[in-house]
Every structure is written in C-alpha cells, then in structure tokens.
Amino acid sequence: MTTHSLPARTDTAGPASPEKTVGRGGRRLLRQRAGRQHHAGPLTYVLLAVMAVLSVFPLYWTMVAASTDNTRVSQTPPPFLPGPNLFSNLARAWDEAAMGKAMINSLIVAGVIALSTVLFATLAGFAFAKLRFKGRNALLMLVIGTMLVPPQLGVVPLFMMMAELGWSQQLPAVIFPTLVSAVGVFFMRQYLSEALPDELVEAGRVDGAHSLRIFWSIVLPVARPAMAVLFMITFVHAWNDFFWPFVVLDMTNPTVPVALTQLSAGYVRDQSLIMAGALLGTLPLLAMFIVFGRQIVSGIMAGAVKG
Secondary structure: OOOOOOOOOOOOOOOOOHHHHHOHHHHHHHHHHHOOOOOOOHHHHHHHHHHHHHHHHHHHHHHHHHOOOHHHHOOOOOOOOOOOOHHHHHHHHHHHOOHHHHHHHHHHHHHHHHHHHHHHHHHHHHHHHHOOOOOHHHHHHHHHHHOOOOHHHHHHHHHHHHHHHOOOOOOHHHHHHHOOOHHHHHHHHHHHHHHOOHHHHHHHHHOOOOHHHHHHHHHHHHHHHHHHHHHHHHHHHHHHOOHHHHHHOOOOOOOHHHHHHHHHOOOOOOHHHHHHHHHHHHHHHHHHHHHHHHHHHHHHHHHHOOO
C-alpha cells in the first residue's frame, strides 16, 4: 500500500493586502476613501478666525492710534475706528525721528546680518551634519552652549572692543558681532541632517568634487527652503533689535528702534505720534512678508515633512 503525500504549500506572497482582505466588495470603498479629502469642521474655522483676529488686532490698533490725536487715544474707552490724522502723524513721525536715514541704516544692518547668517550657518550646518572630523560633537556642543549665555553679559567687553576698533557710533559695530548665530547653525544642521541624503554627498566625492563644490552644487539647492526661513527670521530679529544698537549708536546714525526713542523724549509723550512711528517701522516687514510669504511658508512645510 503506497501513500502519496501532498506537497507542502509554500506561500511566498507575503502578508495579504487590505484590498485582498476585504474582497471585491470593499475595494471600491477603499479607493473612495483614499481619494477623499478631509474637511475641517465648523469649530476649526471658528478657532482659525479667532486666532486670525487676535493676530491682526495689534497692527489694527496701531493704525487706529496713529490716526487720532493724543487726547483721543487716552480716553476711556479708547477709539476702535481710524481717525482722520493718519497721514499727518506719519509725516510728523518721519520728520521728527529722521525715519528716512533710520530705515536705510536698518535695511543695511538687517540685510547684511541676514545674508551672512544664512551663508555661514549653512556652511557650518553642512559641516556638522555631513562631514566627519575630529572634535565635531565637542564643537557642536560648544556652539549650542553659547545659546545659554545671556547676551547682556558681553555688552561691556564688546563695547570696549568696538571702541578700540574705532567703530563706536557706526554701523559696523552693530553688524560684525552678529554675522552668525548659534541658533542658525543648529537650525541648518538639523535640517540638512534630514533633508540631505548621504548618497548625494558620496556621489559628489566619487565624481571628484571637493567640499566647496559639493556645497555649491548639492547643498545649496537642497537647503534653499530652510535658508529662506532663516533669512526671514534673522532679518526680522535684526530689524527689531534695540538693546545693542541703542548702546553703540546715537541719534545721529540710528536704526529704526533707536530712532523711535526720539518720539518719546518729551515731558508729555504723544502716544499717537509714537504709534505712527511704530507703524512706519513695521511697514517694510509687512511688505517683505507679502512678497516672500509663500516661499517662507513652503520652506517651513518642507522642513516639517520628512522622507
């Protein structure tokens, strides 16, 4: 009596896919769900509207206060509709605070600081993220550690250094101490660690490219979204910086925040005039965000999505 054993079944198809599991009847439902867009509920739109109003209200109130007189601003309740004195207050603030020269100085300072920070931070971020050298981790920890030191501790020696160089009351005294920031280096290092594959760097090495060539041809195109975000953040910070420019500059060569102090120098402060000057100092930043807002948002989203 002979027995024939059945051959063992070998299943090499792997785990069943969701479509095979649900059968024919569920395939259509899966395809419909895959192509369906998620819509926010009414509560989401209400919360977004509230956040938008809260974000825009300070700018709106600045415009309202700048368009009235000092007596009306000090009343209770304060005005909530624009007045007729907006352009006259703007003209007064422009003349009394020398806003023309201050804006040119702020544009030079913020532009140079932002460009240099983006360049040097991207170079350092690429080195810390993809290059292998002795002491890399120790240097990175040293850079991060500088963020723990309050900048006010270095004001006195930094001011003495600027005086020795002959830069007191000049724009280089504001520019050179902030040509690069530890925050920018750490930001670019984290971005390039995720966004720049090691295979691209190795491919450049195989083709005979040196580090600067790899940086120019490979790293810069990959890092462009993060560079746009870092440029905007650095530019806004440098434009609004008050403490160090107030220490090292004077009213003959001010930046915008330093020039605004001239509007509050009297015995009785004209709040409407101060608000008009603040509005003048905010308009360039609003114009920049309107022009480059889409690139900045896309850069933030590109850094938030991995893989």
